[in-house]
Structures are given as structure tokens and as C-alpha cells.
Amino acid sequence: MYPLGLLPLLQAWIPDYAAVKLSIALPGIILLALLWSLAENQEEDDTTPTALPLSGLSTIWPFFKSRFDFLARGFQLTGRSIFQFNLLQNTVVVVSGESGRNDFFSCRGLDINEGFKVLSGAIPMLPGITSDLQARRIALIHKRLAAAQNSDRLxxxxxxxxxxAERVICSWGYPGTIDPFSHMPALLFQTTVRSLSxxxxADDAALVARLRKLYDRLDSSTTPASVLLPWFPSPSMLSKLYASKQVYDIVNGAINARVQSGVSRDDTLQMLVDHGDDKLVIVGFIMGLLVAGARSTGTTASWMTTCLGGHPEWKHKARAEVRALLSDCSAGNVASSSLKEQLAAIPLEAWEDHTxxxxxIIRETLRLAQPHTAMRRNVGPETYINGMRIPSGAYVVYPFSDVHLNSTLYPDPWRFDPDRSDRVAPYEYVGWGGGKTVCLGQRLAKxxxxxxxxxxxxxxxxxxxxVNGRTPNPLPRPNWNDTLTCKPPIGSCYLQFQSISEGKIEKDGP
Structure with missing residues (x-):
């Protein structure tokens, strides 16, 4: 339950029905929580995961800021495929290996929404709208997302x-050089706003840019304090609340304008309005899915173009496939010089089934450059993963690096190789999730x-x-400690491009 202190502040921002009771916590409560995190009261036996031999406080910063290295170190220090540690009062169990992976993705008692609520925190903070949602509301949002991706809609x-895409790409100016980790996420954010709001x-470029900056602020405000102590008014939490309120105002304003105008338009908002959904459902759908979709898809787009730029053989194969698609669908005969219209004439079925x-390329990019750690909470009775006991209420995490960077399953795992053989064993590829929790927006994302x-x-x-205009050698490698974007070092790689009609700029790879 949230205390009362910040209620007037939130009521000034959003309607009473969305306000949350918050207050400034007493220092004694903080001290109690810290002492609790250091206490070791859990009875251990042969089925208890080995505890990470680090103090409770020393695990917090690396878990949030260098998670890939932290989890790898945990496996090394414990020498086990499953270990546990504490984040304040929260018990976190880390699993790996084939058996642990299979149990993790097939266990019915592990809840993704409860897991991300405490261990992630990288969403707008409006309880009842984008967080702390009841199961019925979550199910409704999933249903609407499926409707937003049906064949007619797509x-x-x-x-x-x-x-x-054409408008944004043309705004870059060419010939030129771009940073794919800046320009591609901005492009994908625009198309995601178009698709899901x-x-x-979407028609207001300045508003889209402002909205993206607010979501970036939500990212930068996601700190250990704002995640683990959401009731404490730390600077990061206040920044997150303020950014959330501004996002809410933009979305809520668009909804009000649509309803008051009485004009029906062909977009996702209209679909939600036509279904008679509660306003909080509509706001939560748009606010939550914009950030969820744009972040992951923007990261994938950044690395996809980076990999194509560094592997000309795959760039040529992809280009030939698209040209063949145009020819097979007779889209190249469209009486227009617009590339946009020619591509738009290709049927949806061809895009989905004949590429x-x-x-x-997309599959291999997801394997190589999606630094996800799946997060769940055991909301059922105690369960077991690979023979280790998971208490009720404990959090369980599984790093995708355990499978996607596994040299046994994927030889030379850091190498970009779309021709890798498809894995046939369960959960040996989890680029779109696994088990009962897969990416519900993958059809639109693809x-x-x-x-x-x-x-x-x-x-x-x-x-x-x-930075010097030369082919990077070695090619940039995804940074799995960057849990949102996987970016390489700033300024380490760029895309140099020009119009095909202006001549080639091919260079040999390293």
C-alpha cells in the first residue's frame, strides 16, 4: 500500500481515479529495509540455491548497471548453474542451463508482470494505468494488441x-553519415507511434520527438532507488513521475480531442474507442505499448542495419530478395516513381511468408543483440527449478545470454551469421520469448x-x-551490459550512405 504524502501532487497531475497514495517514508523504514536485506533467516538445505558470496548492498548497483557481467560473475563465484542473492528484501534466483531454462519457461507459477514490476521499473509510473494492473485489464490489453495486428489492420x-519511413529517411539528407543507434530508434519510434496510437x-513530428525525449527521460530515471524504493521520493523517482505525467497529458489530450471531435479515423485509438474501452485502458494501452514496442524494435533495427553495413554479402542478399519480391508481385509496374508506393503494393502475405x-537476418540480430534478462515472480506455492527450491514470492531471472551466446549451441556466438541452422531443442532460441510468455507484438515488429x-x-x-571513415576492424560488438539498447561505445561506428542512383560506395569487409 502506498502512503499519503504525494497524493496532492498526483491529484494536480491526473484525475482522482488515477491518483495514487504516496508519501515521504520515515528514515527508520529505510533503515529497517536495509537491515532486513542483510539478515539471513532462510533455512538452507540441499535444495536451496547457493547464495552469492557478496553483501546485500553490493549487489544492487551491478545488477541494474552491469547486469551481464554481474550475472556471469555470479555463476563464476558460486560455481553453480543456479544461485541466489538479495535485492533489499527481495530474494532473486538466477537460473541457467538446459534444465533450468526448460523449467523456467514452462513453470506456470512464474508471473512476468509481477517480475517486471519490481525488477525492471522502466515503464511510465501511473498505477492503475500502466502499472499495478489487474489480470483482467492485462488480458484486455493483450486482446486489443492482437486486434491491432490482424491482417486487415496491418x-x-x-x-x-x-x-x-520515407519522410524520416529523406530528412537525414544524403549522401551523408548517420549514427544508427540514434537515427534508427527515432525512425522506429515514429512508425510505432503510427501503428499503436x-x-x-503521429502526424506531428515535433510532438513525436517530444514524446520520445520523455520516454528517454523515463529510461535515465530508472535507477536502483526508483525501482527498489518506488514509494521514496528520490530525485530519480520524482523525475520519472514528472515524465510519466507529461506522457499521460499528451496521450490523454489526443484521446479527448478525438472523442470531442466525433470524427472517426482509421487508427488504433479509434479501434479502442469503438470497442467502448474504459479511458484508463486506452491510455494505458498506448503509453505502455509505445515504450515496449519502440525500445526493443528500435534496438533490433539499429543492429540490423549495423550488421548489414558490416556484412555486404548479406546486404546484397537482402536487396536481391526485396527486388525479387517487387518483380514477383508486379509491384515494380506501379505507375509511380515513388518507392513507397511500389513497396506498398506488395501484399502483406508476401512480406510475411516470402522473405x-x-x-x-532479423532472427540472427535478435540472437546477437537483444540483451534481455527474463524476469518472473513465483506467485504460486513453492516450486522447483532444476531440483532447486523457489519459495513463494521469490523472483527468478534467466539471462538470454545463457542460450544465445552459448558456444555449444551457437559456435563463435559473437559472429553475425544468419545461415546458422535452426535449433530444434526446446527454448534454444528465445528471441521472441518462450513458453507462455512470448512477444505479443512480434507480428507488427517484424x-x-x-x-x-x-x-x-x-x-x-x-x-x-x-569515426575516421574506415571499415571498423573488428566490427562493433553488442554491449550486453546496456540492457536497453546494447550500444557499442559512443562514436565507434556509423553508417555512410548515398543514393543508389548516385553510384556505389562498396568497400571490402575487414
């Missing part, structure tokens, strides 16, 4: 996504990635260069 979205927002090269890749491949030639 067919109508095709030219809109391509239109946004409304035209009133094996692009499918391989379509966005393919459309944007197609436009870039047919419009430009591009190569990967370093």
Missing part, C-alpha cells in the same frame, strides 16, 4: 509505415523491420565506418 498500415500524434533472407530494411536497401547503398 494491410492498411503498410503504406502508412512506409510513408513515415493515433494520427493526431526468408530478411527472416534469417513487419516494421522488413519494410524499413526494404526501403533502405532499395534507396541507398551504405557501409559501416568508424
Amino acid at each position: 494491410t492498411r498500415l503498410l503504406p502508412q509505415i512506409l510513408g513515415d 493515433c494520427h493526431e500524434i 526468408p533472407v530478411l527472416d534469417k 513487419l516494421q523491420l522488413k519494410l524499413i530494411a526494404a526501403m533502405l536497401l532499395l534507396k541507398f547503398d551504405f557501409i559501416l565506418v568508424d
Whole structure:
């Protein structure tokens, strides 16, 4: 339960029905929580996961700021495939290995929403709207997301996504050089806003840019303090609350304008309004899914173009596939000089079912450059993972690096190789999740990635260069400690591009 102190502040921001009771906690409560985190009252036996031999406080910062290295060190220090540690009063069990992975993804008592609520925190903070949601509301949001990705809806979205992509790409100016880890996320944020919100927002480039900055502020405000002590008014928590309120105002304003105008438009907001959904459901759907979709898809797009720029053989294969698609669908005969219209004439079915090269590229990019750690909470009775007891209420995490960077399953795992054989064993690829928790927006995400890749491949030639304009050697490697974007060091790689009609800029790889 949240105390009362910040209630007037929130009531000044959002309606009473969305206000949350918050207050400044007493220092004694903080001290009590810290002492609790250091206490070791749990009875140990042969089924208790080995405890990480580090103090409770020394685990907090590395778990949030260098998670990949921290978890790898944990496995090394304990010498076990499963270990546990404390984040304040929260018990966290880390699992790995084939058996642990299979148990993790198949266990019914492990809840993803409860896991991310405490261990992630990288979402707008509006309880009842984007967090602390009841199961019925979560199920409704999932149902609406499926409707937003049905074939009819995606067919109508095709030219809109391509239109946004063409406008944004042309704004870069060319020939030129871009930072793919800045420009590609901005492009994918625009197309995600178009796909999952409304035209009133998506048509306003300045508003989209402001919205993206607010989500970036939410990222930077996600600190150990704001995640583990959400009731404490730390500077990071206040910054997160303020950014959340501004995002809420933008989305709520668009909803009010649509309802008051009485004008029906073909977008996701209209679908939600037509279903008669509660306003809080509509706000929560748009606020939550914009950040969830744009972050992951933006990261994938950044690394996909980076890998294509550094591997010209795959760039040529992908370009040839898209050209063949145009020819097979007779889209190249569209009486227009617009590349956007030619690509939009390709049927949705062709994009989804007849692009094996692009499918391989996206799959390999997700394996190589999605630094996810799956987070769950055991909301059922105590359970067992690989013979180790998981108490009720404990958190369980599984790092995707355990499988995706496993040299036994994927030889030379840091190498970009879309021709890798598909794995047939359960959960040996979890790029879109696994078990009962898979990415519900993957159909839209794949379509966005393919459309944007197609436009870039047919419009430009591009190569990967370093700050000095040379081919990087070695090629940049994803930073798995960067849990949101996996970025390489700032300034380490760029995409140099020019219009294909202006001549080639091909260079040999390293």
C-alpha cells in the first residue's frame, strides 16, 4: 500500500481515479529495509540455491548497471548453474542451463508482470494505468494488441509505415553519415507511434520527438532507488513521475480531442474507442505499448542495419530478395516513381511468408543483440527449478545470454551469421520469448523491420565506418551490459550512405 504524502501532487497531475497514495517514508523504514536485506533467516538445505558470496548492498548497483557481467560473475563465484542473492528484501534466483531454462519457461507459477514490476521499473509510473494492473485489464490489453495486428489492420498500415519511413529517411539528407543507434530508434519510434496510437500524434513530428525525449527521460530515471524504493521520493523517482505525467497529458489530450471531435479515423485509438474501452485502458494501452514496442524494435533495427553495413554479402542478399519480391508481385509496374508506393503494393502475405533472407537476418540480430534478462515472480506455492527450491514470492531471472551466446549451441556466438541452422531443442532460441510468455507484438515488429530494411536497401547503398571513415576492424560488438539498447561505445561506428542512383560506395569487409 502506498502512503499519503504525494497524493496532492498526483491529484494536480491526473484525475482522482488515477491518483495514487504516496508519501515521504520515515528514515527508520529505510533503515529497517536495509537491515532486513542483510539478515539471513532462510533455512538452507540441499535444495536451496547457493547464495552469492557478496553483501546485500553490493549487489544492487551491478545488477541494474552491469547486469551481464554481474550475472556471469555470479555463476563464476558460486560455481553453480543456479544461485541466489538479495535485492533489499527481495530474494532473486538466477537460473541457467538446459534444465533450468526448460523449467523456467514452462513453470506456470512464474508471473512476468509481477517480475517486471519490481525488477525492471522502466515503464511510465501511473498505477492503475500502466502499472499495478489487474489480470483482467492485462488480458484486455493483450486482446486489443492482437486486434491491432490482424491482417486487415496491418494491410492498411503498410503504406502508412512506409510513408513515415520515407519522410524520416529523406530528412537525414544524403549522401551523408548517420549514427544508427540514434537515427534508427527515432525512425522506429515514429512508425510505432503510427501503428499503436493515433494520427493526431503521429502526424506531428515535433510532438513525436517530444514524446520520445520523455520516454528517454523515463529510461535515465530508472535507477536502483526508483525501482527498489518506488514509494521514496528520490530525485530519480520524482523525475520519472514528472515524465510519466507529461506522457499521460499528451496521450490523454489526443484521446479527448478525438472523442470531442466525433470524427472517426482509421487508427488504433479509434479501434479502442469503438470497442467502448474504459479511458484508463486506452491510455494505458498506448503509453505502455509505445515504450515496449519502440525500445526493443528500435534496438533490433539499429543492429540490423549495423550488421548489414558490416556484412555486404548479406546486404546484397537482402536487396536481391526485396527486388525479387517487387518483380514477383508486379509491384515494380506501379505507375509511380515513388518507392513507397511500389513497396506498398506488395501484399502483406508476401512480406510475411516470402522473405526468408530478411527472416534469417532479423532472427540472427535478435540472437546477437537483444540483451534481455527474463524476469518472473513465483506467485504460486513453492516450486522447483532444476531440483532447486523457489519459495513463494521469490523472483527468478534467466539471462538470454545463457542460450544465445552459448558456444555449444551457437559456435563463435559473437559472429553475425544468419545461415546458422535452426535449433530444434526446446527454448534454444528465445528471441521472441518462450513458453507462455512470448512477444505479443512480434507480428507488427517484424513487419516494421522488413519494410524499413526494404526501403533502405532499395534507396541507398551504405557501409559501416568508424569515426575516421574506415571499415571498423573488428566490427562493433553488442554491449550486453546496456540492457536497453546494447550500444557499442559512443562514436565507434556509423553508417555512410548515398543514393543508389548516385553510384556505389562498396568497400571490402575487414
